[in-house]
Amino acid sequence: MLDIKNLHVKLEEEDKEILKGVDLSVEAGKVHAIMGPNGSGKSTLSYVLSGRDGYVVTDGSATLEGADILSMDPEERAAAGLFLAFQYPVEIPGVGNMTFLRTAVNAQRKARGEDEISAADFLKLVREKAKELRMDQDMLKRPVNVGFSGGEKKRNEILQMAILQPRMCILDETDSGLDVDAMKLVADGVNALRDAGRGFLVITHYQRLLDHIVPDVVHIMSGGRIVQTGGPELARQVEEEGYGHLNEETA
């Protein structure tokens, strides 16, 4: 589904390489987790994949179902099925959450040559998904993320994911800022979307999220590279031992 090969990325503004040859493949139907120390490049990877400005790909490739996503605009990547749940969701004053969601759904449909969703169907869909995430109607009416608590913002990301139904979902520390119950809700939201045609890349620092969203594969990123790959037990090892062991192995 998502194939990243030897991806090298530097900052546009300064000559600083952040990703130093990332290799990673997420198969359809699988959940991959990425863990790794602060500043190792996890968010950078998610931003580069979703098309944020400010980075220059100096080498390597990234494809989504064979299509070169790095040459696409962010909106084209979204229409192709890529979704990033942001580590820091952005507040957009003045743009209502509902307007935003409807515009996004219809823009993606249009890009895929489908008809717009009817107002009634859209409302029904949003109400249903919001209810599952225990988001009240008031949050849907408010401007996007404005005045939302940290946890509410993260739930709003998952709401968007549930509504847009992307095929490749990247979650960047969606668990941070969530209380125990909210984490369960978010995990349920993710698990509900797990199916044979969908891939997940879950970036997290904590085993706790992975208790709920059980990964098929766990990667450790350090210094802009994937330095270790294993099964769910790797996450538990990190939880217990931290990243201290990396120094010897990657030196």
Next chain:
Amino acid sequence: MATPTRVKQQALQAKHDALDARLAAMTMPAGGGWIASARNAALTRLRETGLPHKRDEYWKYTDPATLVQPEPVPAALLDDGGEAPVFGEIDRIKLVFVDGVFDSDKSDDPSLAGVEIERLEEASTRDIHWARDLYGTLEAQGQSPVRRPLATLNTAFATDGVLIRVTGKAEKPVSLIYLHKSDTSDAILHHCIKVESGAELTVLENGPAAARFNKVMEVDVAEGGTFHHVRAQGRDHERRAATHIFAQVAREATFKSFTLTANGVLTRNEVIVEFTGDDAVAHVAGACLGDGDFHHDDTVFVTHDAERCESRQVFKKVLRNGAIGVFQGKILVQPGAQKTDGYQISQSLLLDEDSQFLAKPELEIYADDVACSHGSTSGAIDEEGLFYLRSRGIPEGPATDLMTLAFLAEAIEEIDDAEIAADITARLEAWLARRRR
């Protein structure tokens, strides 16, 4: 070397030369009675001031030359591409002016319960007391502390306009529609509106009016009265306009004015509000979308001369491709105007580096127990927000539009009527979408 006094004298001379040249090209409308004396009084005042000049402090950011010169710069008519006119779906009494001349065939029968509507041209033949007391009066009062000679010129030479007196709650808006049919038209309209105690009226205005348009509206809102004004200035890009609204707001009265402007090589909208009674409210708002050869100037002066009055000025400008936006806004709180609540915000969204926003926000306060705030900002589109929208599949154009509408929202929220606000929003969306094509 020119000494400062000499420069000043030269500037003054230029203002009077400009007036002489302009007057030579004009004739005072015929007719006697009270209106003739109001016109003559205005002409006398005008002879003292001359016409505006770019060296005037008050015209620092906007060159008045084309508004002042004897003949208007020709303005091509717009092919609107069949776009439905604004306010089209709103039930209203339509009064149509073509190049500044009232057209009764195109207009509705002006009968509306609680509202008397007269044509200015017919006014001089009859002694309409309230109009006699209002015509040129608020305009003359509004000449201090700053001179506004284009308004005085208007009082002296306006050829048409309406006189509206409201004694009840008008059940629908009066809609003034200004059509532009000649590319050299030079229109001067003067409206007087008197909202009697407890009465209510909404006035809508739209249309380019003429190649050059000079319009004055004097609005007197009596105790407990309510006046709403919503205006859309769009379409013909080459038109030039100088408009003034002079409002006097009495005890517990409400005055609210909103203007949407898109297109226009030159627009100067002045709003002058004076509170004359306690506990009154006045809001003046504007949203403008400027693209390319566009110069838009909002000049607002609110005087608090009563207690516990609330004033708001909310101006938002979206500028691109070298467009220029100007805001000069003042809140003057006179001695004794205690518990004044004054708010003023002027903001621009600059979509590129060629565009400019020139702002002069001012507070002048002579009372000690007041809450006044003002702010002015200029900024580019929020790239983080834009990326967030795009990452959800919304292409750059529509995403920019969404953020642009969001930026303008605070001004549009100043329109109380939901149906009219929706109409204005729809208009904006259509304009934004059209510009992307």
